[in-house]
Amino acid sequence: MTDIYSYQKKRKEDFKKSEKTTAEQLFLDNIGHIETIKETKGFKMIKSYWVSEGNKSLQQLSSIDINDTANLAKTTAKLELATNFVNYLNAHEKGLS
Secondary structure (H helix, E strand, C coil), X not given: CCCHHHXXXXXXXXXXXXXXXXXXXXXXXXXHHHHHHCCCHHHHHHHHHHXXXXXXXXXXXXXXXXXXXXXXXXXXXXXXXXXXXXXXXXXXXXXXX
């Protein structure tokens, strides 16, 4: 019979030793890049672009026929993407990430 305490302790040690996946490393690298440019004009331009894309998508949603589900789904997805990305950039500006 396996000792649960020993098993969990070994598992925790193995987890600490394991390296980051490629996706995790890429994410951390991207955060680092954003942190280095968050005070620049380019950062503000990127944020401004995505804010305008979100506003444009929101305006388009009000003019789309409710039966045009393909266009409705595409525009909703663009709005959600823009909103999420702007929220992500806002978190970096405020130092919350």
